[in-house]
Every structure is written in structure tokens, then in C-alpha cells.
Amino acid sequence: xxxxPDNSDFRYPLRWRLMDGAERLLEIVWPRxxxxxxxxxxxxPALLLVGILVLGLWQMxxxxxxxxxxxxxxxSEEYTLSNYGTIWQSATYFKVIWRSVQGAVWTVVxxxxxxxxxxxxxxxxxxxxxxxxxxIALFLPFFxxxxxxxxxxxxxxxxxxxxxxxxxxxxxxxxxxxxxFPAVVFGLVQYMxxxxxxxxxxxxxxxxxxxxxxxxxxxxxxxxSMRHVVLPMAKPGIVGAxxxxxxxxxxxxxxxxxxGGGSQDFIANAIYDQFFRTADQGLGSALALLLxxxxxxxxxxxxxxFGAGTLGMGEKK
Amino acid sequence: xxxxxxxSEVTKxxxxxxxxAVRVRDVTMDFGSGSSPAVDRASFDLEKGKFLTILGxxxxxxxxxxxxxxxxxxxxxxxxxxxxxxxxxxxxxRRSVGMVFQKLALFPHMTAAENVAFPLKMRRFNPAKxxxxxxxxxxxxxxxxxxxxxxxxxxxxxxxxxAIARALVFEPELLLLDEPLAALDRKLREEMQLExxxxxxxxxxxxINVTHDQREALVVSDDIIVxxxxxxxxxxxxxxxxRAPENxxxxxxxxxxxxxxxxxxxxxxxxADGSLLRGTPVSxxxxxxxxxxxxxxxxxxxxxxxxxxxxxxxxxLQVAIKDVIFEGERLLYTAASPILPGVDFQIYHxxxxxxxLYEVGQxxxxxxxxxxxxxxxxxx
Ligand SMILES: Nc1ncnc2c1ncn2[C@@H]1O[C@H](COP(=O)(O)OP(=O)(O)OP(=O)(O)O)[C@@H](O)[C@H]1O
Ligand SMILES: [Mg+2]
Numbered sequence: 029x030x031x032x033p034d035n036s037d038f039r040y041p042l043r044w045r046l047m048d049g050a051e052r053l054l055e056i057v058w059p060r061x062x063x064x065x066x067x068x069x070x071x072x073p074a075l076l077l078v079g080i081l082v083l084g085l086w087q088m089x090x091x092x093x094x095x096x097x098x099x100x101x102x103x104s105e106e107y108t109l110s111n112y113g114t115i116w117q118s119a120t121y122f123k124v125i126w127r128s129v130q131g132a133v134w135t136v137v138x139x140x141x142x143x144x145x146x147x148x149x150x151x152x153x154x155x156x157x158x159x160x161x162x163x164i165a166l167f168l169p170f171f172x173x174x175x176x177x178x179x180x181x182x183x184x185x186x187x188x189x190x191x192x193x194x195x196x197x198x199x200x201x202x203x204x205x206x207x208x209f210p211a212v213v214f215g216l217v218q219y220m221x222x223x224x225x226x227x228x229x230x231x232x233x234x235x236x237x238x239x240x241x242x243x244x245x246x247x248x249x250x251x252x253s254m255r256h257v258v259l260p261m262a263k264p265g266i267v268g269a270x271x272x273x274x275x276x277x278x279x280x281x282x283x284x285x286x287x288g289g290g291s292q293d294f295i296a297n298a299i300y301d302q303f304f305r306t307a308d309q310g311l312g313s314a315l316a317l318l319l320x321x322x323x324x325x326x327x328x329x330x331x332x333x334f335g336a337g338t339l340g341m342g343e344k345k
Numbered sequence: 346x347x348x349x350x351x352x353s354e355v356t357k358x359x360x361x362x363x364x365x366a367v368r369v370r371d372v373t374m375d376f377g378s379g380s381s382p383a384v385d386r387a388s389f390d391l392e393k394g395k396f397l398t399i400l401g402x403x404x405x406x407x408x409x410x411x412x413x414x415x416x417x418x419x420x421x422x423x424x425x426x427x428x429x430x431x432x433x434x435x436x437x438x439r440r441s442v443g444m445v446f447q448k449l450a451l452f453p454h455m456t457a458a459e460n461v462a463f464p465l466k467m468r469r470f471n472p473a474k475x476x477x478x479x480x481x482x483x484x485x486x487x488x489x490x491x492x493x494x495x496x497x498x499x500x501x502x503x504x505x506x507x508a509i510a511r512a513l514v515f516e517p518e519l520l521l522l523d524e525p526l527a528a529l530d531r532k533l534r535e536e537m538q539l540e541x542x543x544x545x546x547x548x549x550x551x552x553i554n555v556t557h558d559q560r561e562a563l564v565v566s567d568d569i570i571v572x573x574x575x576x577x578x579x580x581x582x583x584x585x586x587x588r589a590p591e592n593x594x595x596x597x598x599x600x601x602x603x604x605x606x607x608x609x610x611x612x613x614x615x616x617a618d619g620s621l622l623r624g625t626p627v628s629x630x631x632x633x634x635x636x637x638x639x640x641x642x643x644x645x646x647x648x649x650x651x652x653x654x655x656x657x658x659x660x661x662l663q664v665a666i667k668d669v670i671f672e673g674e675r676l677l678y679t680a681a682s683p684i685l686p687g688v689d690f691q692i693y694h695x696x697x698x699x700x701x702l703y704e705v706g707q708x709x710x711x712x713x714x715x716x717x718x719x720x721x722x723x724x725x
Contacts, residue, residue: 247467
């Protein structure tokens with residue numbers, strides 16, 4: 029077949045022509061000589077969002093410095109640190125904070141223990157239907173939402189729920205499985221699993237199958253190849269997943285509220301109470317800032333321990 | 346003296362077991378899905394200490410065959426033994442096979458020295474002796490000063506060397522190389538080919554190398570196997586493989602050749618116009634009058650301005666030069682003859698004194714010896 033350059037039958041694909049049009053339009057709106065500001069322009073939406081966040085934080089910091097005037101039920105005028113003092117001296121708040129941190133740590137541990145094998149099989153299975161099944165199992169709970177899921181757990185683990193029914197069949201129980209710390213962690217793990225798997229899967233995908241084959245041909249059995257090759261190479265994903273699960277659990281509201289039954293409050297629940305029950309904005313803001321600080325410190329500790337380049341972004345150092 | 350028959354039998358098997366490091370018998374790999382087998386009834390033996398290259402185009406089943414020998418994949422049918430023991434008698438980590446992979450598969454979170462130490466650690470080599478051994482093998486691949494570097498701080502060629510050292514440091518019975526040089530540029534690749542050869546000779550380790558670089562195969566190997574479509578086409582020494590290809594595929598795969606279709610005749614073949622081109626029949630059962638295809642290598646065609654200069658040739662033709670390609674150390678002419686329509690002769694010409702001897706359009710003479718035109722059964 030010969031091609032004739034003047035052959036008028038030939039048209040560029042519609043998509044190309046649209047792109048050309050868009051480019052011409054862009055040239056008018058944002059001429060090429062603005063080129064060196066383009067990067068900033070693209071950053072603008074993100075900067076705006078962060079800006080709003082910082083503004084909110086700033087206002088919270090402001091209001092955390094005013095105590096609630098019990099007579100007028102308005103924040104008092106003068107600046108004081110006494111909200112922080114209240115938290116510092118309160119055994120209850122100390123317990124809540126400590127419970128949140130513990131809950132977050134346990135959730136990270138259990139979630140990773142469950143998510144890693146899941147992600148590994150998901151990535152490595154040679155069978156397409158297994159992968160599909162695992163993906164469906166992963167995403168289905170995603171669509172259900174946290175509250176509905178917590179409610180489901182309430183039903184299943186309740187005194188007359190399915191689990192206690194099974195216990196009844198073998199002649200033990202019923203046990204009180206809900207409204208305690210393990211129940212909250214259970215709910216959180218259940219909630220976090222998809223996030224962790226989604227963070228781990230790309231990290232595992234980036235480890236070539238050949239690397240594992242090589243390890244086995246060099247004499248490593250499966251366990252040792254895991255320990256010496258796969259785990260170290262998956263570190264970016266593991267650290268990333270830990271950070272996400274840690275911060276999300278630390279700040280979680282619904283699971284402690286619903287599965288803890290009021291006895292297992294996390295910091296977010298305490299903040300909620302101050303804002304919407306006691307209407308003590310000042311104390312609520314102080315707690316909120318404390319939570320931000322706590323989260324930042326934990327993230328900093330993890331990054332400090334495992335290195336900042338470990339999120340797998342940018343060039344390897 | 347008459348030896349006891351039982352004893353001699355025992356001695357024979359012992360000797361055979363000793364000299365044949367690898368024995369492959371009727372090995373077939375069928376991935377199913379209706380396609381033809383990736384490897385089809387492959388059989389060969391490899392003597393201890395020899396360097397075998399499996400050569401073939403992409404998709405010919407080289408990697409599949411190698412993976413079966415390594416024990417990463419179980420053949421659909423057939424037997425493979427290494428050092429007299431069946432391959433799948435043990436999981437990969439208990440076998441004594443070192444492998445260098447197509448993509449190297451070095452461990453990026455370790456230094457070069459840690460990579461080399463890895464198999465020793467996994468195989469519970471004496472920890473006190475490990476540093477010396479690692480050092481020895483890094484020296485062997487000329488990386489003595491690079492042990493502390495991370496993998497991504499090494500050049501492509503240096504990474505190759507680490508991969509080789511890592512595959513050899515535990516002194517495996519067999520070394521498998523799956524095109525580890527494919528990604529390198531030509532100069533480095535040729536350097537590494539010789540390096541492989543040197544190290545292999547130095548250690549005397551039996552080696553199977555996979556490549557689709559024919560030059561590499563010819564340069565480094567004791568033995569070559571040419572594969573196509575999952576079938577072993579020929580198994581021979583390099584010179585023999587090049588000089589005496591057994592079929593059209595091998596003949597076209599190695600070197601640059603001209604192919605001529607015609608009728609098989611006594612002492613050669615008849616061209617379309619009936620003239621006799623002198624040649625040698627190769628295919629088994631080739632009969633006069635059958636359709637045949639002749640193949641002659643570019644360097645075996647002589648070229649001269651006058652017919653008189655080709656008096657030592659058995660067949661002489663007048664041709665017109667169609668194209669000249671300058672390849673540096675030699676010229677590649679393309680030429681056509683009116684009695685062989687559709688045939689473009691490929692002719693290598695090496696003449697240190699007179700470059701650009703013939704021009705496009707010029708009439709010249711070419712000729713060859715009867716032994717150089719190989720006549721095969723025509724492919725259908
Ligand atoms: N796991 C597999 N499942 C199905 N088919 C496969 C599998 N592995 C290889 N094949 C097929 O087997 C044939 C041989 O593949 P193989 O990888 O052995 O080729 P090769 O000679 O190593 O090619 P290359 O030079 O490109 O590496 C190909 O047609 C390939 O598609
Ligand atoms: Mg291959």
C-alpha cells in the first residue's frame with residue numbers, strides 16, 4: 029500500500045485534534061512565557077487546601093487559649109493555658125490518650141500481620157480467579173462504610189449474635205464480646221485491612237518474581253527468602269501502610285464510639301464530647317491540637333526509625 | 346583378560362555418571378492452551394566442565410528449557426538428571442545450581458559483598474571463612490574494591506559481575522546463565538563474554554548459557570544447541586555448527602547467507618533456466634528432481650572483475666552490483682544475476698588494499714566451490 033501525503037482521507041484522530049485545540053486555547057490563557065510559574069500554578073489547589081487546614085488549626089489554637097466561662101457559657105476574653113492544664117491534670121484524659129495510642133499500635137500490628145499475606149497472595153498468585161476473588165473480598169467492605177460495618181459487628185458479636193450462638197452449641201458462653209478494648213481493635217483492624225493491603229500490594233508488585241526465584245536458587249528456603257529478601261524490599265510499603273493505619277486508627281471516632289459503648293473512648297470521642305455535648309470549644313480545641321501533635325510525633329518517630337526515603341517515592345537514596 | 350561382565354557394567358555406569366554432568370531425556374513442556382509445546386522432546390548430554398550454549402530466536406523455548414533444568418518448572422514429560430541425580434529430587438534451595446538471571450535479580454537492599462555472601466549464609470557455610478571466600482570471588486570477577494558498594498551504585502557491567510560471583514561463590518555443580526548479557530551494549534557484552542569464558546575455565550564449572558546472540562554462542566561455547574519452535578535443531582561444536590548446518594533453519598540462523606530455489610540435481614542444483622549450480626546435498630533423503638533450496642554464506646562467495654580470477658571456483662556467474670554496504674572491516678555487496686531472478690546474492694568482501702572496488706551497476710563475476718553451496722530440502 030502506498031501512502032499519499034495529500035490524501036485528504038487522512039485525518040488525525042479526534043482526540044489529537046481536541047488536544048491541539050485545547051493547547052491553542054491554553055496558549056491564549058496561559059502564554060508560554062509564564063512557563064516558569066506553571067509548577068506553582070499546578071500546586072495552587074493543593075496549597076489552598078493546606079492553607080485552609082492551617083487556618084483552621086490556627087483558629088483552634090486561638091480558641092484553645094480561652095477557657096469556658098461557666099456563667100455566660102461563652103469563651104472568656106483573656107488568654108490562658110489552663111485548658112492544657114486541665115488535660116494535664118486529668119487522669120481520665122490521660123487514660124483516653126493512652127488508650128488511643130495503644131489502640132493505634134495494636135491495630136497496626138494486627139492489620140499488617142493479616143494484610144501482608146493477603147497482599148502477597150494477591151500479587152503472586154498465578155491464577156486470575158484467585159486474584160479476582162481476593163480483590164472483591166477486599167473492596168466489598170469498602171463500599172459498606174464504617175458505621176454500617178460497626179453495626180454488623182455489633183450484631184454478629186452481640187450476646188445473642190451468631191458467634192455466641194456457636195458457643196452455645198458447644199455448651200459454653202455466652203460471653204460479653206462487645207464494648208471492650210479488644211472489640212474496638214477488632215473493628216479497627218477490620219476497617220483498616222483494605223487500606224493496608226492497597227498500600228502493600230504495589231510495594232510487593234515492585235519486587236520482581238525473579239528476585240525470589242534467585243533467592244531460592246541461592247539456597248534460601250521460603251521463610252528465609254521472606255525474611256532476608258521480600259520483607260526488606262517491601263519496607264517502603266510496610267512503613268507507608270503503618271503510617272496510614274496508625275494515623276487513621278489514632279484519630280478514629282466511629283469504632284470506639286459504637287463498639288466501645290462509651291467505655292472505650294479514643295481522643296476523637298473526647299473532642300466530640302467537648303464540642304457537641306459540653307460545648308466547651310476551648311477544651312475541645314486543646315484536645316484536638318494535642319491529637320495533631322501526638323500524630324505528628326508518632327509519624328516522625330516511624331520515619332526517623334525507618335528513614336524518610338522509605339515511602340518509595342522519588343529517587344532511592 | 347576377561348573382566349567379569351557385572352563389574353564392567355558397574356564401571357561403565359560410574360564413568361558415564363561422572364562425565365555427564367547434565368542429562369536431558371525427551372523433555373517436553375506443554376503449557377496447554379492449545380498451542381504447540383514450548384519445549385518438544387529435547388534430549389542432550391553435557392559433559393562435566395563444558396560450556397554449552399542454547400541458541401535460538403525469541404520464544405523458541407530456551408528459558409523454559411533452562412528453568413526446567415534449574416528445577417523451577419517441572420517438565421510435562423521426560424527426565425533431567427544433574428550429576429546423576431534427578432532434578433526434582435530436591436527443592437531449588439537444596440540443589441547445587443547457580444543461576445544468573447535475565448534481569449540479574451540482585452538484592453538492591455544489600456551491598457555487593459552482602460549479595461555474594463547471601464548464598465553462603467543461606468547454605469550455612471562456615472561464618473569464619475565467609476569473608477575470605479567473598480573476597481576471593483569478588484577478586485575473581487575483578488570487583489575487589491567494590492564490595493562495600495550498593496547494587497545501584499555499580500555500573501551495568503559491574504552488576505553483571507556481582508551476579509556471576511553470587512551464582513558461583515557456593516561452588517555449584519552447574520551454572521545456568523539466562524541471557525544475562527542481553528541488556529549490555531555491544532562492547533561491554535563482548536568483554537563480558539570473554540570474562541565468562543575465563544571464569545568458567547578457571548573454575549571448571551559446567552555451564553549452560555542461553556542467548557540469541559550467535560556471535561556469543563560461537564565465541565564462548567564448547568557445544569551449541571540451536572533451538573526453534575521448542576525443538577532442538579542441531580547440537581554440535583561451534584565450528585561444525587557453522588560449517589555444516591544440518592538444516593535450513595540452522596543455516597539461516599547462523600551467519601549471512603544467500604538462498605537459491607531450484608531443482609536438486611546430480612552434483613548440485615538446477616536454476617530456473619536449467620543451468621547447473623554446483624553444490625553439496627545436505628538433507629537426508631534428498632532426491633534428484635525434487636524441489637530444493639541452496640544456501641551459501643556471504644564470505645564463501647568470491648568476487649572478481651574478470652572470470653579469469655575465479656578459476657579455482659566450481660560455479661561462476663556474472664552479476665550486477667545492486668548495493669554496497671560499508672561495515673568497517675569489510676564490505677557487503679548485494680548482487681543479482683539474470684539467470685536467477687529474485688535472488689539477491691549477499692557477498693562479503695574483505696580487501697585491505699582496495700576499498701570501494703566495485704560500484705553499483707557494475708558487472709562483475711562471482712563464484713564458489715561446490716562444497717560451499719549446501720542443498721537442503723525446500724521448506725514447504
Ligand atoms: N508460564 C508460561 N505459560 C504459558 N506459556 C509460556 C509460559 N512461559 C513461556 N511460555 C511460552 O513458551 C514459549 C517459549 O518461551 P521461552 O520463554 O522459553 O522463550 P525464549 O526462547 O526464552 O525466548 P526469549 O529469547 O524471548 O527469552 C513461548 O511461546 C512462550 O509464550
Ligand atoms: Mg528467555
